[in-house]
Amino acid sequence: MHLVIIGNGTIGRAIREALHRVDPLREVAMLGRGESIAAVADADVVLLCVKPHQIQDALETLAPTMRPGTTLVSVAAKTTLASLRASLPTAIGVVRAMPNLPVGELAGMTALACESEPKDLERCEELFGTMGRTVRIEERLMDAATAMNGCGPAYVYLIVEAWIDAGIKLGFSYETARTLVAQTLLGAAASVLASDEHPAALKTAVTTPAGCTIAGLMQLEDGRIRSTIVRAVLAAAEA
Ligand SMILES: NC(=O)c1ccc[n+]([C@@H]2O[C@H](COP(=O)([O-])OP(=O)(O)OC[C@H]3O[C@@H](n4cnc5c(N)ncnc54)[C@H](OP(=O)(O)O)[C@@H]3O)[C@@H](O)[C@H]2O)c1
Structure with missing residues (x-):
């Protein structure tokens, strides 16, 4: 698949670096403002x-x-797909994608919506599938996907920052606290993806009666963490 990326900003660069990581020999054109767009004529996919x-x-x-x-x-x-479609000839397929920045680590989450040919979605699944996971959604849910997975890494970075602070208060170096937190998040996310269990069941499995985990969980519940997270994602979806 011949890909041309238009825009050499944060997400364009992350995608190009990810593709380079998957296949160091793959040439991916990334065109900035004012550069020749001749390469677009040979492209199967133009990623805006x-x-x-x-x-x-x-x-x-x-x-x-x-x-x-x-x-x-x-x-x-x-x-919207309609506004993109309105500026293009009908023979061009149009897809909306909402990736997130961890595509750069080949651990991205990309939501895809399309109303044209199946081949257009399949090309996107092939492309973004090399950089993480993809889901197909209805276009009406694209703003919701932006709030869920597009903005999602920022929510996690905030939590990571606070959790590292806790580690430092407990006596760990920043580097050790960072590793403890990030690998714990990675492991917990991996168990959610690998299991059919509801997260509540996974939580129960690591919560010993009268143990320290339930003491920590009670503090999180007192801080209204559930409704805070729900309201944060809803606010992002409505912004
Ligand atoms: N960053 C993320 O995590 C993320 C995640 C998902 C989706 N997105 C979406 O991705 C899009 C880009 O976000 P970004 O954070 O990468 O923005 P960005 O860093 O501002 O990058 C956009 C780049 O496109 C260039 N550009 C503008 N018009 C162009 C043209 N006609 N031809 C070639 N290059 C052109 C800009 O150049 P100038 O600087 O000269 O304007 C800039 O370098 C946004 O629509 C955002 O909603 C971002």
């Missing part, structure tokens, strides 16, 4: 990694060069 307010200008430049059968993928939040 620009801010929502930059989309229209970019599409006006790209549309005349894209050949029929190409798939245009936009990672921009809040930019």
Whole structure:
């Protein structure tokens, strides 16, 4: 699959670096503002990694060069399939993707929505599947996906920061606390993905009666962690 990335910002670079990590020999063109777009004519997939307010200008430049059968993928939040489609010839497939920054670690989560040919979604699943997991969703849920997995790493980084502070207060060095926390998160996430059990059942399995885990959990419940997390994600979805 011949891929061209438009936009050399945060997410465009993360995706290119991820693909390079998977296959160091793979050439992936990444075009910044003002660079020649000749490579777009040979692309199977054009991945638009620009801010929502930059989309229209970019599409006006790209549309005349894209050949029929190409798939245009936009990672921009809040930019609908209809508005993308309106700026492109009908023979171009259009997909919305909402990845997150851990694509760079090949541990990304990408939501995909598409109303055109199955091949367009399949190309995106192949592309983003090499950088983590993908899910297909209805387009009406794309803003929700932005709040869930697009913004999600930031929620986790905040929790990690506080948890490391706790480790430092307990006497660990920053480096040791960081490893303890990050690997614990990685392991807990791996058990959720590997198991059919509800998270409540996994929590019960690590909570000894009258032990220290339940003491920590009670503090989190007193801090209303559940409703705080739900309200945070809803606020992001509505922003
Ligand atoms: N960052 C994330 O974690 C993340 C996650 C999921 C989705 N997204 C989405 O990804 C999009 C890009 O986000 P970002 O954080 O990567 O933004 P960014 O760092 O600002 O990168 C956008 C890049 O695109 C360039 N650009 C603008 N118009 C262009 C054009 N016509 N041709 C070529 N390059 C052009 C910009 O150049 P200038 O600096 O000259 O404007 C900039 O380098 C946004 O729509 C965002 O919603 C981001």
